[in-house]
Amino acid sequence: MVLVSGGMDSATVLALARATGFAAHALSFRYGQRHAVELEAASQVARALGAATHRVEDVDLRSLGGSALTADLPVPKDRSGGEIGHGIPPTYVPARNTLFLAYALAWAEVIPARDIFLGVNALDYSGYPDCRPEFLAAFERVANLGTRLGVEEGSFRIHAPLLHLTKAEIITRGRDLGVDFGLTRTCYDPDAAGAACGRCDACALRLRAFAQLGLTDPAPYQRRAGG
Amino acid sequence: MVLVSGGMDSATVLALARATGFAAHALSFRYGQRHAVELEAASQVARALGAATHRVEDVDLRSLGGSALTADLPVPKDRSGGEIGHGIPPTYVPARNTLFLAYALAWAEVIPARDIFLGVNALDYSGYPDCRPEFLAAFERVANLGTRLGVEEGSFRIHAPLLHLTKAEIITRGRDLGVDFGLTRTCYDPDAAGAACGRCDACALRLRAFAQLGLTDPAPYQRRAGG
Secondary structure, three states, rough: EEEEOHHHHHHHHHHHHHHHOOEEEEEEEEOOOOOOOHHHHHHHHHHHHOOEEEEEOOOOOOOOOOOOOOOOOOOOOOOOOOOOOOOOOOOOOOOOHHHHHHHHHHHHHHHOOEEEOOOOOOOOOOHHHHHHOOOOHHHHHHHHOHHHHHHHHHEEEEEEEOOOOOHHHHHHHHHHOOOOOOHOOOOOOOOOOOOOOOOOEEEEEEEEHHHHHOOOOOOEEEOOOOO | EEOOOOOHHHHHHHHHHOOOOOOOOOEEEOOOOOOOOHHOOOHHHHHHOOOOEEEEEEEEOOOOOOOOOOOOOOEOOOOOOOOOOOOOOOOOOOOOHHHHHHHHHHHHHHOOOEEOOOOOOOOOOOOHHHHHHHHHHHHHHHHHHHOOOHHOOOOOOOEEOOOOHHHHOOOOOOOOOOOHHHHHHOOOOOOOOEEEEEOOOOHHHHHHOOOOOOOOOOOEEOOOOOO
């Protein structure tokens, strides 16, 4: 079971899981995100990397509000590297990874699949509490206490293989595994055609990592005014 | 925040939360349960007990399968008291409480509400792993590690005030608090009109408790053949 958002990190995780020999079931969520273009990217990524199935679940987080990713709040732009990752930004979505993991757990128990992969990382990240190792460990405990499979066979594992990698290391790892990053979408605030803004935190981290490696990001970006 | 299923236990929990002085936000789920009549009961219970709001969320657990409550598997009937609660029965729904609590957490964080109540109990229960105290403690830890409010103020609490009560004690408590159990629906396999079967585990536990107290259950039951 691999949570696939359509972004760079989860694509790399899917490739890693496949390379390790797992049959992969990809899971994505239509949760009211303003960047729903990522779901089309998720489908393409799942197909390109040989996922056995790809499920897109509807979970309404938009009507709850509370986040710049689902509500009419501005997405921060043009923040410096020093600003990103300090404090929890308005793009935090309340309890998103808890909810996504809970649904993944339900599906995993039915399949059954004991290994749940997700692409969170704790370096070069946006400061979200539900991307931290202590959160993942706590959720793994919930999985093994709160399910039939967990209680009877005690074996769910939450895998976050990118947890301690930088974005540049993730790109390198993904390229080695044949991930086509041109299919992935990272931007929090893309235009209607799916082109990235280049200015939100997610774009900034991604562009900086490609630049560090001396590479050009193959994903489409909006032309800057006058650019 | 009170998870309200439409059953006896969650109605009593809602009454307890209100009696303790909480403004209550009631949350129910349309998850593909065959006993969706409970959602109408949940609305009536929420209204009767003065919930400030009542939200019904759609979460598709039916298409996952794996449970007699959501799939075309038979609901066990006519099991003895000794059989009920030994082993996890087919009415177990994979990761249901994890998922419900995850959604409750997302909504609670937005409100914000720090107290999440649910009506699980570990006596006279059906043997579900996600009704046990160790599961609830693990989820509380997830809530406080995986959310902004939890990290910044560390204060989510999962309340399960019925955890150590028998069903008969729950009825007594509920009656003291003015719960109209005639509004509540417990049956896993009701008929189209919402009348209870009287024979599934949930009915058996409920009927036994009313009988222990020398009371008649005010909820509607199907007439037995020849009865």
